[in-house]
Amino acid sequence: MPDPISWAIAWPYLVASLIIGYLLGSIxxxxxLTRAAGLGDIRSIGSGNIGTTNVLxxxxxxxxxxxxxxxxxKGTAAVLIVFYWAGIDHAIVAGLGAFLGHLFPIWLKFKGGKGVATYIGIILGLYWPGALIFCAIWIYVAVFTRYSSFSALTASLATPFILAGLGHWQLAELFTLLTILIWAKHHANISRLIKGTESRIGAK
Incomplete structure (x- = not known):
């Protein structure tokens, strides 16, 4: 069992780490960017999402x-800032906060993006080879299937297993949770993939 005194000292810092991550992630x-470019509200076009694919x-x-x-x-910044302030355990908490902030930003009534870019940024800050592995899997799957969503789902599913295989158990636990959230946010894409109606990369 954790020492009650140590926990009493640590929990305010863990909460602060979560909040710092959330605020950065919720930007x-x-x-x-689309408003600054004079394009109006990105949520009014396409999927209504605020992420890269809809901006495209x-x-x-x-x-x-x-x-x-x-x-x-923003995910990378969250984990690095907290890492240098309080260490790896708090940085992992900040990573979770950043991801939740992107998915559920308070400024947008908790309706955010799907989290793929922020997922990559978090792993980049915590263990940069993991980001390279994720991107390599994404590219490999995308080349053969031309499905952006399927590539992201596959790469995110593989990432926790790879991290565990490399001995990074704490990170594997974090990215297992983030992967579950990514899959939940991609439920509509998964449905379209099953039906064969998902848009392919480069399709008009």
């Missing part, structure tokens, strides 16, 4: 790339 880059539907590839970068790096 809606897709919405802010505006036809502005540079905005989509900026959204991807912003959504990823």
């Amino acid at each position: 809606p880059f897709g919405l802010l 539907r505006t036809g502005k590839k540079s905005l989509a790339a900026a959204t991807l970068l912003g959504d990823a790096l």
Whole structure:
């Protein structure tokens, strides 16, 4: 059992780590960038999502790339800031907070993105080879299937097992939870994949 005194000292820092991560993760880059570009509310087009894929539907590839970068790096920033402040255990909590912030931002009535870019950013900050592995799996699957959603689902499913196989058990536990959340947020994509109606990369 954890020492009650140590827990009493630690829990305020864990809560602070979660809040810091959540606030950084809840920054809606897709919405802010498209509004700044004069394109209105990104939630009014396509899937209504604030993530990279929907921003790409505006036809502005540079905005989509900026959204991807912003959504990823806010996760990286959250874990690195807290890591240097309080160590790895708190950084993992901050990573969870950042992911929840992206999925359920308080500023947007808890209706956020699907989390793939932020997932990559979090693993980049905690264990950068894991981010390379995720991206390699995504690219491999995307080349053969041309389904962005299926590529993300496959890469996220593989990531916790790879982390566990490499001995990073704490990270494997975190990314198991994040993977479950990613799959839950992709329920509509999964339904379309099963029906064969999911859009392919490059399709008009």
